[in-house]
Amino acid sequence: MLKKADVNIPRLISSYYTEHPDTNERSHRVSFGTSGHRGSSVKGSFNEDHIMAISQAISEYRYAQGIRGPLFIGMDTHALSEPALRTSVEVFAANGVLVRIQSGFGYTPTPVISHAILSWNRGSGAPVADGVVITPSHNPPEDGGFKYNPPSGGPANTDITSLIEKRANEILADGLKDVKRIDFKNALSSDNVRSIDYIIPYVKALEQIIDIEAIRSSGLKMAADPMGGSGVHFWEPIADIWGLDIDVINKNVDPTFSFMPLDHDGKVRMDCSSPYAMANLVALKERYDIAFGNDPDYDRHGIVTKEGLMPPNAYLAAAIEYLFTHRPGWSDNCMAGKTLVSSSMIDKAVDSISRKIYEVPVGFKWFVDGLMSGMLGFGGEESAGATFLKKNGTVWTTDKDGFVMDLLAAEMTAVTGKNPAEHYRRLTEKFGHSYYSRKDAPASHEEKSKLKKLSPENVAVNTLAGEEIIA
Known part of the structure; x- marks a missing residue:
């Protein structure tokens, strides 16, 4: 054990x-x-x-x-x-x-x-x-x-x-x-x-990006697990100022993070995309219409529905399809940004609503200019980090925002009557199932240095699992 x-x-x-x-x-x-x-x-x-x-x-x-x-x-x-x-x-x-x-x-x-x-x-x-x-x-x-x-x-x-x-x-x-x-x-x-x-100006501005009124009038019961992170003192003002029913289920701030369940490798890691680290919140899924957890600096999100913790790629696909069909203030030409390692389900969802994909290498820095200019309506990584434009089509943040991705899950549920997992299920019924697996491995400083210098000339193979390697 x-x-x-x-x-x-x-x-x-x-x-x-x-x-x-x-x-x-x-x-x-x-x-x-x-x-x-x-x-x-x-x-x-x-x-x-x-x-x-x-x-x-x-x-x-x-x-x-x-x-x-x-x-x-x-x-x-x-x-x-x-x-x-x-x-x-x-x-x-x-x-x-x-x-x-x-x-x-x-x-x-x-x-x-x-x-x-x-x-x-x-x-x-x-x-x-x-x-x-x-x-x-x-x-x-x-x-x-x-x-x-x-x-x-x-x-x-x-x-x-x-x-x-x-x-x-x-x-x-x-x-x-x-x-x-x-x-x-x-x-x-x-x-x-x-x-x-910093707290109140940010909280009061949330109505510029989220349909707060839809969430409030729906009466959704929500839970937020700060996971001992920097957003711990934001959720109560969000609930109070906007009249939302949000239970903050763990207000502990403990630098040992001893309240956290162990991750898959036995380490304490506040990874809100991990079913191991999110086990405490997942155990409460039947009590709430929607629940969410975040990592310590709140640039990542974990969405829990009554079905359990959503895989990051699944939520990205559902969120993108919803946003681009529920933001009339956005330009007809703005695109959905995804990293190279994100699910092809996103491509299929975006194509089905006649929008374009903007694909970049791993790293949120590649989305910054597009978000600033409004060329990108959304930028997201498969590691459960994303942000999107305000309702009027202007920039909100150019770094990942766990708060708005949490509240977007609530908005989707309030507006459509279906939670994000149900939205994703509809995508799989339309396009078939998508499979994704990620394996993390430690790397020494020497190995990281070699990886940084890796070029296409160093990669001898042209195919992987029968498919052409294109990037």
Whole structure:
């Protein structure tokens, strides 16, 4: 029987401050993947030195790019997130960056930061804003993460992250000599740092993207499981302000995430697409018309109907078909964005309503420009992350938004009388069943480096399971 490993929070925190990376060791260097730099303090890959170097590199990048507006910072509930927040604020403030954090050092989800950036930059005439989200997403409790969102509001592209990564590693290798820093107390009292409320502005704006009235008037009974994540304090305002019947079934914030069921491999992982991690919510499926869970930074969603947890690809297909037939304010020419590894059922559903597919490599950054311009009505990944346009066809967020994907499931049920699983069943009756399987495997830093450099010339085979490999 699988047994939970102990998570030593005091050791994680002390190691963050006392352990220092060996820059000759590849695994200790700053490495920006599709979702920023991630690591663990006890492994020498996510320590205060890393955050000082990255924050200094971002400060220099902002200055070089003429970004003079506020830097909106959010953090999730992982143990290393608040220490990293404090370190970054010290460095940003010393560099003259205008920092905005949630009052009371509260938690702020990824989509809320994206929404704040875009709201600020939308025609205000003020200097443009950008943001940082401190999160390792659904990774285990011992991990930390730090990602940068430029003024476009979404994940930074490779050109930006490579510049920040290169400069941060130069700063590390030079012993942090170029880091500007003031102590946290002085940073908070400076003119550069201000506490704001991210919650209410975001919650009040939800009617711009979701048919809230349809949900309210339907009387749907809903459940939200924050899974110990950064959206924990958003659901009650959503329910109160909009008059929705939402039970928040688990309000625990515990950096060990000890309340979580073990994932398939015995690890504690807040993966809302996993039937193992979502077992607590699935057990309550008969009590609610629709239920949803999210990962710690709320850029992913898990939808539970009376039939159980929906596979991410199934919900994406059903959601896309619904949206493109229930958003008269969208352009007739806007497309549905999907990643290369997402289900072909999406293609069939989109084709059946005379829309076009926009297919991209893995990584939400590929959807940012299309969402900004309105070329894309929807952008989604098979890993249970997506966002879509407002009802009037303008951009909502350019990063994945678990809140709106949750509430969309409720809207679909309220408007049509059928939950998303029933919508997907209708698609299978029309187009046949679609089969999908995903297998995750660990990769060393050396293996990841080789994979990054992989080119078509390195792949000798042309077919897989009898089908041509086209990308």
